Amino acid sequence: MAVLAPKVEMPDLVPMKRALFSVSDSTGLIDLARALHERGVALVATGSTCKALVSAGLPATNVADVIGFPEILGGRVKTLHPMIHGGILGIRNEPTHAAEMAEHGIEPFDLVVVNLYPFEETIAKNADYATAVENIDIGGPAMVRASAKNHAFVTIVVDPADYASVLETLEANGGATSLEFRKHLAAKAFARTAAYDATVSGWFARVLDIETPAYRSFGGSLREVMRYGENPHQSAAFYVTGDKRPGVATARQLQGKQLSYNNINDTDAAYELVAEFDPDETAAVAIIKHANPSGVATASTIAEAYELALRSDPVSAFGGIVALNRTLDAEAARRIVEIFTEVIIAPDATDEAVAIVAAKKNLRLLVAGGLPDPATPGLTVRTVAGGLLVQNRDAGRIGVGDLKIVTRRTPTAAELADLIFAFRVAKHVKSNAIVYARHGATVGIGAGQMSRVDSSTIAAKKAADAARTAGLEETLAKGSVVASDAFFPFADGLLAAVEAGATAVIQPGGSMRDDEVIAAADAAGIAMVFTGMRHFRH
Numbered sequence: 013m014a015v016l017a018p019k020v021e022m023p024d025l026v027p028m029k030r031a032l033f034s035v036s037d038s039t040g041l042i043d044l045a046r047a048l049h050e051r052g053v054a055l056v057a058t059g060s061t062c063k064a065l066v067s068a069g070l071p072a073t074n075v076a077d078v079i080g081f082p083e084i085l086g087g088r089v090k091t092l093h094p095m096i097h098g099g100i101l102g103i104r105n106e107p108t109h110a111a112e113m114a115e116h117g118i119e120p121f122d123l124v125v126v127n128l129y130p131f132e133e134t135i136a137k138n139a140d141y142a143t144a145v146e147n148i149d150i151g152g153p154a155m156v157r158a159s160a161k162n163h164a165f166v167t168i169v170v171d172p173a174d175y176a177s178v179l180e181t182l183e184a185n186g187g188a189t190s191l192e193f194r195k196h197l198a199a200k201a202f203a204r205t206a207a208y209d210a211t212v213s214g215w216f217a218r219v220l221d222i223e224t225p226a227y228r229s230f231g232g233s234l235r236e237v238m239r240y241g242e243n244p245h246q247s248a249a250f251y252v253t254g255d256k257r258p259g260v261a262t263a264r265q266l267q268g269k270q271l272s273y274n275n276i277n278d279t280d281a282a283y284e285l286v287a288e289f290d291p292d293e294t295a296a297v298a299i300i301k302h303a304n305p306s307g308v309a310t311a312s313t314i315a316e317a318y319e320l321a322l323r324s325d326p327v328s329a330f331g332g333i334v335a336l337n338r339t340l341d342a343e344a345a346r347r348i349v350e351i352f353t354e355v356i357i358a359p360d361a362t363d364e365a366v367a368i369v370a371a372k373k374n375l376r377l378l379v380a381g382g383l384p385d386p387a388t389p390g391l392t393v394r395t396v397a398g399g400l401l402v403q404n405r406d407a408g409r410i411g412v413g414d415l416k417i418v419t420r421r422t423p424t425a426a427e428l429a430d431l432i433f434a435f436r437v438a439k440h441v442k443s444n445a446i447v448y449a450r451h452g453a454t455v456g457i458g459a460g461q462m463s464r465v466d467s468s469t470i471a472a473k474k475a476a477d478a479a480r481t482a483g484l485e486e487t488l489a490k491g492s493v494v495a496s497d498a499f500f501p502f503a504d505g506l507l508a509a510v511e512a513g514a515t516a517v518i519q520p521g522g523s524m525r526d527d528e529v530i531a532a533a534d535a536a537g538i539a540m541v542f543t544g545m546r547h548f549r550h
């Protein structure tokens with residue numbers, strides 16, 4: 013049964029007379045406390061926070077003196093006391109509450125300023141188990157939630173970014189805060205504790221290897237409000253989780269316009285794809301449009317790899333996102349800025365390259381400091397009506413040792429290298445995915461079709477178009493290898509690839525008609541390998 017609410021009025025203006033401070037991040041603390049003190053607000057604070065205030069010459073009372081009890085258990089119990097929580101939760105215009113507060117000598121708090129133990133930062137530094145647990149704040153969230161619940165009287169501030177607006181509100185209202193203001197801060201406070209607990213519960217699930225916890229929460233903090241979402245009539249914002257995986261959320265933007273919703277999505281897809289290729293072994297470039305690669309290539313330099321990635325589909329590359337697995341150098345930068353490009357993301361950029369990109373004011377240049385490890389576990393989340401679909405990130409990676417050769421002909425060493433390359437690219441192409449590749453570069457990509465044969469046809473057409481644009485007589489698919497993200501259910505898709513010029517095929521295998529498909533490959537004299545791993549992507 014729901015708890016009944018006492019019938020009391022929520023006052024609009026509540027004069028601020030007494031404030032409680034308990035912060036781990038002391039940014040802006042002294043300035044706020046001083047301004048409040050100058051307005052005649054009494055200051056109460058927990059141990060170190062109180063010390064900081066007193067050292068700044070401010071007359072603060074230690075919480076321990078208010079409750080008549082010292083901080084105990086190494087700080088695990090500081091504020092968990094009726095003198096504190098009664099002062100926060102009391103409904104001042106409710107006669108029984110007022111009488112009980114008076115009876116026990118409980119004074120109300122009008123402002124509570126709390127920021128929590130840095131649990132997020134602690135786990136981001138890979139702290140040991142005991143350190144992580146000790147950094148789970150208990151008393152802080154209790155005060156935040158209590159204050160937010162009693163926003164009828166209490167102003168709760170959880171973020172130093174809001175200190176200035178507290179002072180502005182007091183100034184505007186003759187030393188009081190408005191109900192509207194307190195309501196908004198209460199909403200923010202509950203969002204803060206929810207995000208904090210989401211991080212704590214997510215950490216537990218991770219370290220205890222609980223794959224499917226009974227409850228799932230995901231938290232993040234607002235990075236920026238976008239001009240619009242996927243389309244101009246949709247509003248959108250970017251929230252960051254604190255995960256340090258190198259990528260679009262952690263990268264530094266050196267120049268260019270604000271990233272749009274689609275830019276962020278595409279840049280993420282681009283950088284995750286290019287990270288499949290070890291920068292110590294090869295330079296790699298991916299050009300992305302609508303979250304699919306239009307071209308991907310490996311080569312000995314970034315400039316060469318870009319050239320080859322562009323050749324794969326020079327028409328679609330217009331307005332694309334370019335991701336590199338090595339430092340952006342001047343030669344590559346010069347080449348990239350020749351066509352309209354939305355975003356470049358790389359682990360780093362040389363000064364000369366930065367200067368070249370600077371000529372294109374709107375072009376966003378991001379440096380991520382490193383590459384994400386494609387093999388590290390993580391989660392992906394998407395919403396459906398009434399639910400969240402949560403799964404492990406596709407960290408599957410096929411190497412030569414995982415392949416099963418199923419045809420009479422064995423792939424040549426060059427074909428093998430291209431097969432692995434094409435399958436790694438196919439992992440990042442929306443299903444049904446068909447990828448033609450040759451000499452470590454894609455030559456035709458078919459993405460996102462409902463039929464695998466249609467994807468094959470599109471990929472083959474792209475290879476023919478690319479050859480024409482490059483002034484070549486023969487399709488780029490001639491002598492290529494082909495990767496399919498899932499098995500060929502019939503021989504037709506494979507035969508289409510053979511017709512286009514492919515000499516070797518990589519696919520998961522596992523169709524009821526594998527025998528038919530293998531027989532067709534043998535009849536065509538091509539080599540085929542099975543990976544035993546599917547890479548659907550939607």
Ligand SMILES: NC(=O)c1ncn([C@@H]2O[C@H](COP(=O)(O)O)[C@@H](O)[C@H]2O)c1NC=O
Nearest residue numbers: 036058059060061088090091129150151152
């Ligand atoms: N246990 C408690 O009663 C308690 N009360 C407040 N805290 C936290 O202690 C921190 C501030 O403590 P100090 O001022 O002593 O540095 C704040 O982050 C606050 O959220 C507590 N610490 C952890 O739970």
